[in-house]
Amino acid sequence: MLAARTGAAGSQISEENTKLRRQSGFSVAGKDKSPKKASENAKDSSLSPSGESQLRARQLALLREVEMNWYLKLCDLSSEHTTACTTGMPHRNLGKSGLRVSCLGLGTWVTFGGQISDEVAERLMTIAYESGVNLFDTAEVYAAGKAEVILGSIIKKKGWRRSSLVITTKLYWGGKAETERGLSRKHIIEEIVRAMTHVINQGMAMYWGTSRWSAMEIMEAYSVARQFNMIPPVCEQAEYHLFQREKVEVQLPELYHKIGVGAMTWSPLACGIISGKYGNGVPESSRASLKCYQWLKERIVSEEGRKQQNKLKDLSPIAERLGCTLPQLAVAWCLRNEGVSSVLLGSSTPEQLIENLGAIQVLPKMTSHVVNEIDNILRNKPYSKKDYRS
Template sequence: MVNHRFLGSSGLKISEITYGNWLTHGSQVENETATACVQAALDAGITTFDTADVYANTVAESVLGDALKGQRRESLEILTKVYWPTGPKGPNDAGLSRKHIMESINGSLERLGTDYVDLYQAHRYDTETPLEETMQAFADVVRQGKALYIGVSEWTADQLRAGHALSRELGFQLISNQPQYSMLWRVIEGEVVPTSRELGIAQIVFSPVAQGVLSGKYVPGEPLPAGSRATDEKGGSTFIRRFLRDDVLARVQELRPVADQLGLTLAQLAVAWVLQNDNVASALIGASRPEQVVENVKAAGVEIPAELLARIDAVLGDVVEHDPGMTARNAPQARPA
């Protein structure tokens, strides 16, 4: 079964594997399959479920809410996010203004079928809204009982520091960051993780399998597998493109002996690897089939010996992205329209 870890310096525990429904619920898979995946997660001991209002333009929240009906609410941790455009995408339908946050939390709660979310996250940093306005709105959401804790996603170290300081002044806890992190994408290690450790902020990491590349199913010189994320025209292919280089794919294949030594698949090795970082509270997994959930949770509780961690580093070598500046460079420079 899946273990649980404290989220930052808070008293909240979340499952070390979080089930997320980005790019699946409401878009890639039918609702019946989505519900089966959620049930598989529950059966495996996963209690933490992550979504966002922007996923499938709010539909993913509704699908998750329906899938969790009948479950004891107190036994779940439900996470959602706000920032990206939703609805008809009018001038105030995006960003972290007070207006958008207060309206978005109400919409998310209605779609999820719950009175509160355990963690409400700023899905990106809003360069066009004063941070004081954003954090005051989050403080009010917490005081109204609509969210228990506040987190962010893909914020830089400086943004985390500023947001954390304001949250303390306003009387609530900023306890988490949700960045991309994998064996191939380690940009948070240089600045974000050290700052987070200092501030009591934990990481809930997405794409631990690098959009599926670390599963080993993409082989250099061979056609892309039919039905894979790399062939998904609804958005999946956009995010995986940076990893679909022959030099990267060849190095991934060289990790098979490491996975075999641990009795893991390559995908399980990838999830287990991110969980070795003591600042990571949970790894986000998605699934288009219940069997994928069952397989991924086998990474929980695995301890990778230091010599094998060093071997992974040696195999991957210079195909790993370490540049901490990538967090800022990949962030939106203006509020999305």
């Protein structure tokens, strides 16, 4: 990528690069003829294998830093243009695809084109982007397609580099006829894999994944892709929060190790149940108060919903001890799972989004002791059934 550097700018950057390497005392080729360096190299040669590994790691880190400085100079940029340096937002691989995504993403379900205005949507995206979020999720069905339009309009208005963003969308509803919707017998998985491979080959997408598929369906899609030399899915979008754990903690890890499928999770606050705002009923401005979310209201006022609210009250002292809010604790709890590539946040106000993004600071506090405390309160930790024949 950087091989085509010519002209005065290239020679100037090359001189700066050499200068930086000399200042650092590190030679890429590993050869330094000075007596001082020779003695240091002789001393390093007597290091233990672990010491040599640590030295090599430091050298590689220094080399990456030098190359990054060189690249920023080449593009006439400063370190302020790298979101990782300014925001501290961790990035993870999306499964084994090599695609790097921020560990927190912004979703647009219910909010964009529905619950909030376009101005608030723009404010939310700006806060997320400036906080280091590069993953934005939407879908064809969200607000009957309006969410996708709003998302694209904001990106165009802001002038953000498209190559710096990862946009995910979903297809589902289709038409009214049986042959235009659903995963029926007329929509076999082979056709889906073939269609998504065509989409990628045409340059309309770079990767494809699944949402709310079973482990068996994902495995079948992978097998079809391998059988017919097509492109397999790289991730599964799954619901994951304190009260929904089975799929992400038991089924998806096996798929990751076998076929490299990553996990992108949604609803870390269980549609707002974990936020605490439903502790005393259903507020008028909440999602559960909307007509199309009567199912959520029934879920909250049910006996199981009351039990969940009692468990949340028991979790509050843990959040207070860690110096965070209950939503921040819930999001950090999702992030503590290394099998989760990214957690999608849904917020209707800038204050909610800023609060949820603060879970990044809580993540280092999620020790095994804290996680065990939470498990003892929830009492819903799933256990995989081991096959002793294998």
